[in-house]
Amino acid sequence: MSDQRPVWMNGNMVPWENATAPLLSHGMSRGSTIFEVFGIHPGPDGPLAFRMDKHLDRLCHTAECLGMELAYTKEEFIEAVSKTVRANNISRGLVKMIAYWSDEPIISLVLDSKLDTAIFAVPAGEGLSLDSTEPVTACFSKWYKLHPLTMPTTAKACAYYLNGMLARKSAMERGYDIGILRHTDGFVAEGSIESVFMVKDGILRTSPLGKILSSITRMSIIEAASAAGIEVSQALISQEELLNADEIFTCHTGTKVLPIKKFEDRDLPAPGPYTAQIAKIMNDILSLENDQFKHWFQSL
Ligand SMILES: Cc1ncc(COP(=O)(O)O)c(C=O)c1O
Numbered sequence: 001m002s003d004q005r006p007v008w009m010n011g012n013m014v015p016w017e018n019a020t021a022p023l024l025s026h027g028m029s030r031g032s033t034i035f036e037v038f039g040i041h042p043g044p045d046g047p048l049a050f051r052m053d054k055h056l057d058r059l060c061h062t063a064e065c066l067g068m069e070l071a072y073t074k075e076e077f078i079e080a081v082s083k084t085v086r087a088n089n090i091s092r093g094l095v096k097m098i099a100y101w102s103d104e105p106i107i108s109l110v111l112d113s114k115l116d117t118a119i120f121a122v123p124a125g126e127g128l129s130l131d132s133t134e135p136v137t138a139c140f141s142k143w144y145k146l147h148p149l150t151m152p153t154t155a156k157a158c159a160y161y162l163n164g165m166l167a168r169k170s171a172m173e174r175g176y177d178i179g180i181l182r183h184t185d186g187f188v189a190e191g192s193i194e195s196v197f198m199v200k201d202g203i204l205r206t207s208p209l210g211k212i213l214s215s216i217t218r219m220s221i222i223e224a225a226s227a228a229g230i231e232v233s234q235a236l237i238s239q240e241e242l243l244n245a246d247e248i249f250t251c252h253t254g255t256k257v258l259p260i261k262k263f264e265d266r267d268l269p270a271p272g273p274y275t276a277q278i279a280k281i282m283n284d285i286l287s288l289e290n291d292q293f294k295h296w297f298q299s300l
Pocket of ligand 1: 216
């Protein structure tokens, strides 16, 4: 089955082309689908998942704060991920889990059925470039982050990515690679699909949780940098502070530490010394050369 890129769908392995949902499904026509993405890394005895427990916790959090019910337990999801990764023979790549309503209610808005689930395992390579460290440019997006009184913005829901898409597009229209969203009060929030870190006077700073996605990479960088003796602050960051940063980098599951070489009209060292140190720490962790954080990996 491996040449068919098997997908786990509600307990069955199906070929990629059969892993579909109706156009009029609630997930598609109302945009209610939720998801998770996490990394698969080669280990000495087979594939390893990076912090899968935290990603599954976040999936449960997303479902809960949107009033949705998942159809499987965490243990069942772990088993399903393992089966999918092994069936696809992946060593470095990503797992994407989506939970969605395939029901086709024409006008009903609120459903109470349990969510369907599909799990995809995608190898790194052509079509999925991971681990890039090539510095990029960034600017403030003209679009602001959804306000937490409009949606529970800590959920990882597909619909929110229209906000992220517009932010990225508005940055690209100005000739930048990445757009950084601000909260409606002007403080720095996050990127479209990435968290933001800055360094000022030797302190590593990132926006506090509560109104942004609880990024697993952000959490890992904070833990690893703190363990290496770097001072970390999670206090609010004003626009002016980001504009005057000594170093800036972004992070997400597919790209652990991505240096920003220009923010608005300022050139920045990329990577600056702290960014380079943190990139090395994360690299060592991901290549299993750092024993302190081996428990972040789960054998599949
Ligand atoms: C809005 C947003 N912020 C941050 C991140 C980084 O999260 P993680 O480190 O869990 O990939 C993502 C990842 O998709 C995201 O979509």
